[in-house]
Amino acid sequence: MRYDLAAKYDLRAPRYTSYPTAPHFGPAVQASTYRGWLRKLDPAEPVSLYLHVPFCRHLCWFCGCNTAATRLEAPVAAYAARLGEEIDLVTDAVGARLPLRHLHWGGGSPTRMAAADMATLMAQVAKRFAIQDDAEIAIEIDPRTLAPEFAAMLGEAGFNRASIGVQDFDPVVQRAINRVQTVAITAHAIDALHAAGISDFNLDLMYGLPHQTEASVVRTAETAMAFGPSRISLFGYAHVPWMKRHQRLIDESALPGTIDRLRQFDAARRALERGGYVMVGLDHFAHPSDPLVAGPRYRNFQGYTTDGAATLIGVGASAIGSLPQGYVQNASEVPAWRKAIESHQPAIVRGVALSDDDRLRRAVIERLMCDLAVDLDAVARRFFRDPEDLAPSIDALAPLVEDGLVAIDGWRVTVSDDGRTFLRLVCAAFDAYLAGAAQGQGSKAL
Ligand SMILES: C[S@@+](CC[C@H](N)C(=O)[O-])C[C@H]1O[C@@H](n2cnc3c(N)ncnc32)[C@H](O)[C@@H]1O
Ligand code: SF4
Structure with missing residues (x-):
């Protein structure tokens, strides 16, 4: 465990249960x-x-x-x-x-x-x-x-x-x-x-x-x-x-x-x-x-x-759904949710339609969160994209590579055992909605 790096990477980052978050x-x-x-x-x-x-x-x-x-x-x-x-x-x-x-x-x-x-x-x-x-x-x-x-x-x-x-x-x-x-x-x-x-x-x-x-x-x-x-x-x-x-x-x-x-x-x-x-x-x-x-x-x-279904239907106040086209979320408060259901309307109040770039980054982040490794070339091919599009994210990983938390070999990114603790920050480097890994949102990454 790299306790010596705790102060350097004591940042906030999402938990990436979805992307975009x-x-x-x-x-x-x-x-x-x-x-x-x-x-x-x-x-x-x-x-x-x-x-x-x-x-x-x-x-x-x-x-x-x-x-x-x-x-x-x-x-x-x-x-x-x-x-x-x-x-x-x-x-x-x-x-x-x-x-x-x-x-x-x-x-x-x-x-x-x-x-x-x-x-x-x-x-x-x-x-x-x-x-x-x-x-x-x-x-x-x-x-x-x-x-x-x-x-x-x-x-x-x-x-x-x-x-x-x-x-x-x-x-x-x-x-x-x-x-x-x-x-x-x-x-x-x-x-x-x-x-x-x-x-x-x-x-x-x-x-x-x-x-x-x-x-x-x-x-x-x-x-x-x-x-x-x-x-x-x-x-x-x-x-x-x-x-x-x-x-x-x-x-x-x-x-x-x-x-x-x-x-x-x-x-x-x-x-x-x-x-x-x-x-x-x-x-x-x-x-x-x-x-x-x-x-x-x-x-x-x-x-x-182990659920790899492409569609998750969410019901109930605040429930999030994930469909092939994007994410949807119901009203968080029970009264607003109930009002919608009583008027025979889905209670959706927000969501996001996925762009091609979102799909690519979502797949990269999911592999990192699940496997601690990803082949960027293989993922990019699946989405008919050029892995070069992810080059700025790879550059953003440089400090983590220098500290031995991540290894990059060609298009393969691997998180080391020491890097596990910093996994949310590794993913944040691929998050186009954040201004770089160092300015994450959410709770403490460590
Ligand atoms: C919905 S609860 C589990 C079921 C049931 N409500 C219970 O608490 O026994 C989900 C879990 O999220 C975790 N959790 C809740 N608040 C948390 C927080 N602020 N930070 C991290 N984990 C949290 C807890 O481990 C909790 O068991
Ligand atoms: S308040 Fe306690 S029991 Fe209720 S959801 Fe939260 S952790 Fe579970």
Whole structure:
């Protein structure tokens, strides 16, 4: 780990779950554009579906997701009803029963919904899409709100993958982030999922949280591995209180600095690798038997995936869709989203139509994020472009090459193991929307 370079590259950069990234979506793409794009989908081509639930029981102070805490049942039930209307609206616009290869419920906490409402929605999805026999059907789970009947419903509805939020098992850290979740609560949730026939699961861990230390993240990683997850995510805490006001409740004086964040990541990484997990991309670890390890791998709004579908349909407030023509995003706030759905209009408020240059750079950035290497010539050929068009980006990599973080051999760009930590900055060099790698946006790159 090149701790000596931390100050030099202590910059902000996007996480590249899309390219162009969401801050570059604009109002030129609206509901009418989306309807046109949906109509043009190939009815034989499998798609993916993302459903967003922006509710939680309690708010974790670190949370960067689009969600709100509520103790009331009525708004969640009303939301579920509108979600059903949106599924009808979107599939009517497509005009065909599309094959479905990946389905993902995210949030927020989908487990905050009533089990009966989710079962109804899943039946509706099955009516509106032809769910393939080998489809991945996944859900994000807050173990603190997973009722046994909810877990049973997931098994009956055909779910085969769960992503479970943990963050850190240390009670001091948990209190500092307003998320008290004992090891027993996590164990109960995993047992309930197993009993429902769902044994393939991911645990979300974080580093860079208040009061975390190298020792505490290693202990958390070891406890997590003992549950036998097929994947573990290790996210660096993105502290953006100017965007997420509740993060002001986090005691900034207890946050680790950049070097300590790097040390925590490195310590947890070594523990996970000792335990037999293989690092994938920026922040994922997978059991060698998991398909993410052999690939092919892709990157979308949920992180790393084996889902290579060209179309992702998003439903729910703030959901992002990715279609062959470009990206679309629904209104983030539930009232604005609901108003659109109630007037039988897609709730799209922004997006971006992809240019040829966007497609080329998107493919380059996706390969780097997934494989830490890219053959620029091969990618450029795929898009009938000249790799020379990327020459300014290669020039922008010069400082990283000099520091041994990236190697360039002909048109092949390879990120070194030391360079992994700086991966977002490597990608930023190919981002035409940023004025060079050194002026990235978003959260801290390290
Ligand atoms: C939608 S939540 C997972 C499901 C469920 N809501 C839960 O928390 O158990 C998605 C994950 O994003 C990660 N996350 C949330 N806020 C973050 C932030 N500010 N920085 C980095 N990761 C964050 C956490 O690891 C969290 O588990
Ligand atoms: S981390 Fe999960 S449970 Fe906590 S507030 Fe965010 S979405 Fe809700």
